[in-house]
Amino acid sequence: MSADRNIARVTATAAVHAGRVPTKPTPTIDLASTYHLPGVDAGGESYASLTAGGPPTAEGGLVYQRMWNPTTAGFEQALAELEGLPEAVAFASGMAAISACLLAATTGPGAAGKRHVVAIRPIYGGTDGLLSKGTLGTEVTWVDGPADIAAALADRPDTALVVVETPANPTARLLDLDAVSAACGDVPYLVDSTFATPVLQQPARHGATLVVHSATKYIGGHSDVLGGIVATTPEWAARLRDIRIQTGGLMHPLAGYLLHRGLQTLPLRVRRACQSAQALAEWLASHPAVERVHYPGLPGGDPDGLLGPDRQMLLPGAMMSFEMRGGYDAAATVAENVRLILHAASLGGAETLITHPASLSHRHVAPEARPDAGLLRFSVGLEDAADLVADLQAAFAKL
Ligand SMILES: *Cc1c(COP(=O)(O)O)cnc(C)c1O
Numbered sequence: 001m002s003a004d005r006n007i008a009r010v011t012a013t014a015a016v017h018a019g020r021v022p023t024k025p026t027p028t029i030d031l032a033s034t035y036h037l038p039g040v041d042a043g044g045e046s047y048a049s050l051t052a053g054g055p056p057t058a059e060g061g062l063v064y065q066r067m068w069n070p071t072t073a074g075f076e077q078a079l080a081e082l083e084g085l086p087e088a089v090a091f092a093s094g095m096a097a098i099s100a101c102l103l104a105a106t107t108g109p110g111a112a113g114k115r116h117v118v119a120i121r122p123i124y125g126g127t128d129g130l131l132s133k134g135t136l137g138t139e140v141t142w143v144d145g146p147a148d149i150a151a152a153l154a155d156r157p158d159t160a161l162v163v164v165e166t167p168a169n170p171t172a173r174l175l176d177l178d179a180v181s182a183a184c185g186d187v188p189y190l191v192d193s194t195f196a197t198p199v200l201q202q203p204a205r206h207g208a209t210l211v212v213h214s215a216t217k218y219i220g221g222h223s224d225v226l227g228g229i230v231a232t233t234p235e236w237a238a239r240l241r242d243i244r245i246q247t248g249g250l251m252h253p254l255a256g257y258l259l260h261r262g263l264q265t266l267p268l269r270v271r272r273a274c275q276s277a278q279a280l281a282e283w284l285a286s287h288p289a290v291e292r293v294h295y296p297g298l299p300g301g302d303p304d305g306l307l308g309p310d311r312q313m314l315l316p317g318a319m320m321s322f323e324m325r326g327g328y329d330a331a332a333t334v335a336e337n338v339r340l341i342l343h344a345a346s347l348g349g350a351e352t353l354i355t356h357p358a359s360l361s362h363r364h365v366a367p368e369a370r371p372d373a374g375l376l377r378f379s380v381g382l383e384d385a386a387d388l389v390a391d392l393q394a395a396f397a398k399l
Pocket of ligand 1 (some may be wrong): 093094095096124126128163169192194195214215216217226227228
């Protein structure tokens with residue numbers, strides 16, 4: 001897919017109105033598992049359209065929840081609008097979304113025999129595991145950055161997909177998506193944009209074919225819903241819907257409702273969290289017990305110049321990680337002595353979270369690629385920054 005740099009940045013207005021009917025601003029929650037079929041032919045035709053990855057027909061109706069749900073479809077339309085892509089397909093979780101992308105890339109017309117995937121490390125531990133284990137029949141070549149993609153693709157016409165994540169989990173490292181796009185050539189590439197949200201970056205501006213979010217994180221924003229979503233072209237969306245029908249990894253309609261609701265405040269939440277994150281990153285960077293802070297908003301944190309209003313990423317985000325000089329023991333002391341900040345998995349919620357990736361999200365990553373034992377990942381939430389600094393100060397005092 002060629003890049004379309006003219007995709008509009010997400011405005012607060014777009015986030016409030018995306019995917020909504022002007023005369024009925026609150027989406028309807030439809031929990032039905034099944035629907036009346038008005039006739040055998042009409043029902044059958046709608047079924048045929050749905051199993052081909054299309055929408056239901058007006059005459060035949062929605063048929064069955066695994067095939068189509070109007071509440072989830074509203075969220076999909078909204079997210080597609082914000083990403084500047086024609087369609088989006090929602091799944092039960094971020095991992096269900098990534099799994100469906102791998103299946104879509106390696107099965108179906110044109111994909112036969114293509115099983116090779118090139119991926120850049122570091123990446124979310126769950127994605128690392130799925131690719132490393134080859135659970136879905138893929139074979140992965142791990143590379144360190146965009147500059148290594150071309151070599152990994154050479155003599156591999158069986159490459160189905162290139163998989164990247166920016167900012168990367170857990171180091172918040174930024175990848176130059178234009179460089180990724182140039183290296184991929186005709187091979188489609190997937191961006192896991194969970195840390196950025198469409199508010200901060202829209203990978204379709206840089207030629208991404210599949211833009212994935214764990215909606216569980218910022219899009220939901222309140223640590224109370226799981227979901228995944230892929231924004232993409234109509235052709236890929238049809239394949240993903242067919243796979244969703246076949247494998248059943250669908251989003252529950254209540255999740256679709258909550259996630260659509262969450263989009264309205266996404267720009268506000270992300271911008272506010274970015275502000276606090278900058279202050280906290282600076283505090284951490286000046287603390288003698290901290291060896292290094294990984295945050296794109298600090299000096300040296302954006303070596304490729306990707307931050308800025310006219311660049312790839314609007315603001316540095318609210319995810320960071322930091323290495324403790326005292327290694328594992330110091331990291332454990334901090335994680336176990338915060339009181340306001342929650343020591344917990346996940347990220348992107350209203351509350352600030354801290355985790356130790358080497359023992360949790362990245363525990364099963366190969367030793368050579370596993371995060372340092374002294375590294376803590378920090379998801380800055382919506383509390384007052386001064387309260388977060390005070391909480392860190394108290395935890396650091398236990399060192
Ligand atoms: C959490 C996460 C995932 C997985 O999402 P789930 O909703 O937990 O399945 C994928 N990618 C990134 C970057 C994540 O942070």
